[in-house]
Every structure is written in structure tokens, then in C-alpha cells.
Amino acid sequence: MATTFDVTPEKRATQVAFFKRQLFSKPPLASRQEVNLTGKTAIVTGSNTGIGLECSRQLLDLGLSKLIIAVRSESKGQAALKDLSSGRAAGKHSIEVWNLDLSSYSSITAFIERCKSLERLDIVVHNAGLSNKILELNPATGHDEITQVNYLSLALLTILLLPVLKTKSKPQDPGRLAIVSSDTAAWTPFPEKDSKPLLPAFDKPELFNNQNRYMTSKLLGQFFLSELVKRIPPSIAIVNAPNPGLCYGTGLMSDWDGSLLGYIVRGLQRMLGWSAAVGARALTDAVVKHGVESHGQYLEGGKLQPMAPIVYKPEGQKIAELLWLETMEELKFAGVGDIIRELS
Numbered sequence: 001m002a003t004t005f006d007v008t009p010e011k012r013a014t015q016v017a018f019f020k021r022q023l024f025s026k027p028p029l030a031s032r033q034e035v036n037l038t039g040k041t042a043i044v045t046g047s048n049t050g051i052g053l054e055c056s057r058q059l060l061d062l063g064l065s066k067l068i069i070a071v072r073s074e075s076k077g078q079a080a081l082k083d084l085s086s087g088r089a090a091g092k093h094s095i096e097v098w099n100l101d102l103s104s105y106s107s108i109t110a111f112i113e114r115c116k117s118l119e120r121l122d123i124v125v126h127n128a129g130l131s132n133k134i135l136e137l138n139p140a141t142g143h144d145e146i147t148q149v150n151y152l153s154l155a156l157l158t159i160l161l162l163p164v165l166k167t168k169s170k171p172q173d174p175g176r177l178a179i180v181s182s183d184t185a186a187w188t189p190f191p192e193k194d195s196k197p198l199l200p201a202f203d204k205p206e207l208f209n210n211q212n213r214y215m216t217s218k219l220l221g222q223f224f225l226s227e228l229v230k231r232i233p234p235s236i237a238i239v240n241a242p243n244p245g246l247c248y249g250t251g252l253m254s255d256w257d258g259s260l261l262g263y264i265v266r267g268l269q270r271m272l273g274w275s276a277a278v279g280a281r282a283l284t285d286a287v288v289k290h291g292v293e294s295h296g297q298y299l300e301g302g303k304l305q306p307m308a309p310i311v312y313k314p315e316g317q318k319i320a321e322l323l324w325l326e327t328m329e330e331l332k333f334a335g336v337g338d339i340i341r342e343l344s
Contacts, residue, residue: 003297009306013186021301022246022272027281028289028302032062035288041066041120041168042287045100045157046128048076051180051244054280055125057084060093062288067093070100070111070128102128102153103138103145109334112160121168123287124161124177126154131214135205147202150217154179155224155327158239159336162343165237174237176287181241181298185222186308188215193310193319199326222298222307223320224327229296231344240294241307242286244279246272 011017042059046052048071056067067084071077077097084095098114101107115121129150136145143152158177165175189212195201202213225241232239246268286299298307310316328337 003293003304005304005306007305009186009309009312012300012306013183013309015187018183018246019272022274025301026274026278027245028285029281030058030062030284030288035062037062037064037122037288039065040122041068041118042123042125043068043070043098043115043121044125044127045070045102047071047125048073048080050249050276051247051280051283052125052127053080053083054277055127055283056080057277058280058284059123059288060084060088060095062284064123065093067095069095069097071097072099072101074099100128102149102157104140105153105156105334108153108157108160112157112164115161115164115168118164118168121164122173122175124165124175125180125283125287126157126178127180127283129180129214129217131210133210135208135210137203142203143199144202144208144213146213146217147199147220150214151220151224152199152327152330154221156331156334156336158224158228159331159339160334162232162237163339166343169237171235174235176290177237177239178283178286179221179225179239179241180283181221181243181307182215182218183243183245184215185218188212188219190216190219190310192216193315196322197326198319198322199330219308219310220323222311223316223323225296226307226311226317227320227324231340233344234292234295236343238290238292238295240286240290240297240299242282242299243305244282245274245300247276247279248273249276 037059042064044052044056047056047069060067069077069080074097081095081097098111100111130146132146138145138148141148161177165177169175192201192207201207228239285302294304297304
């Protein structure tokens, strides 16, 4: 049955609607009276700073027993561990720092092997991402680094985590996997959309626009989710896409520091943005307060909302199908096709 929203995709995607959300609403804060995560284990990627760090703090505040900080920098992860441990009773929470470099497929597969050693896994929040000022090609894959980290590595990590979540959580309470999305997915002009094949288009210098590429990478994540949930039922894991909104103190735009656009974005963040702690509420809400109804859905303000308008159009559905096929081919070295078929 199709999901019914209280707003059309086109209306939700307007910048007027965005300004209203930022100025007059905030994501709901889950309380210990509503949610008790005692005994549960969670992984949060990109959790050494900003929204990922605050989401981790909120999960611990809800009684989470084991937290895995998945980060590229060991030293920054250890600093986050110290921050999150401060003021907490020893023995009530276990916090570990695990290495995860999303620019490296081998790092992702090694991380998954380590996940298999966990006694249980209930929650994964995939928050890590980047926004580069210039086109940088990944030395191992040859792909644009933004597309590599924000989309291809997201797809690989998600698919490889699914059988782990299935075996490490209880059937009556399937694991939750949140893929952090963005308002901006609806705003990209998406100049690559007519390219066939699609993925190589993101590596072409003539199609790179530093203001659009991050937005497009988030749209690719929505296309991926729309195809994934056609094949993976919520009994395996409930996968959704929360939007934390515009926030300051996230570190996402660090590559832009000192540039004109960097100054503009910092100004907008201070005028319209929420703190990282407020934005993180959307991520926490997605994994602790929503069940099967949220599988394959975009969440905003604590409720289901439509994704980018193109996702629901025939044109977008064809793009999603092509992207899925190319993604399966790109990641076939990891046996993703077999995993999807076995779980379907």
C-alpha cells in the first residue's frame, strides 16, 4: 500500500517549506520514559564530531549498553569516546572506537568482518559524509570522492550490514539502519541524469559542480533506498532515511573554510540552523521510535515525509533502476547480488 503524506513532494521541496521547518519547528527529542535501549548495541558512523557525536550521546542517554564509534581517525575517535564517557557511571555503558574509512572498500569489508564478532547489533546510524570544493578522484576506484563516500560506499556498507543485522537482532524486533539524508536531495539540478551509463558521469570534470555534487549524492541515496526496499523486507532490518536539517557545528563544510561560499553557508547556518544536538534528534528518532511503517521512507520532524519529487516520477524510477544495476555491478566483488537474493 502506498504511503500517504500530508504534503506533496513538490511542496515539501520548496525553499519556503524549508525556511518554515528551520524557523518554526524542531525534531522531537526521544525521552527515557518512551525508549529504553538497555542491552542494545549501536554503531554510529562519523561519530567523532557534530551530528554523529550528538546522536551517539542521545542513544547513550536512552540507556544504550554498547556503542561503536565508527570513524576514520583513531585519535579523533578516542577524543569522542572521552567526551561521551564523561559523567557516565563506569560499567553501565561500553564504548569502543572502530576504524572505518569510507573511501576504501577494503576498510569497509574489514569493518563488516569485525561486526560479525558482535554478540548483537540493533542499531546502525550511517551519518558519515563529505563535501569537497574540488573534484577529487578516489585513487583506488577512480570515482569522484563525494560520490564514492556518500553513495557507493554507503551502498556497500548498507548491503553488507543487512545479514549482520538479521542474525544479531531478534526477529520480533528487527534491527534499525538509518541512512542520513538531506533537504538538498530535492534541490539538485542533477545534470548527470540523462547519462548512460550513469556512474561514470560523476567522474567527468565537465559535469562536476561543487555546489551540486553533495546534493546529488544525497539524491542517489534516496534512489538506492527506493530500490533496496523492493527487495529487502522489514523483517530483515528496517531501513529509513532521516533528515537532520540545516545545522551548525557539523564539520561537513570544513573543506570550504575561507571561501566565499563557505562564509555564506556559515552565515546561513547561524541564522537558520539548529545546533548539532537538535539535528541529531532526527537520527535518534528514526532508529528508536519508528517501526515497519518507516521502512524505505524519508523522515523529517519525527514523521514520514516525501523524498525528492523526481523519486516518484517515471523518469526517476527509470534512473533508480539503472543506478541499482550499475551499483550491483560496481560492488559485485563483495557478492552484493548474492546477499540481496538470499535476503529477498
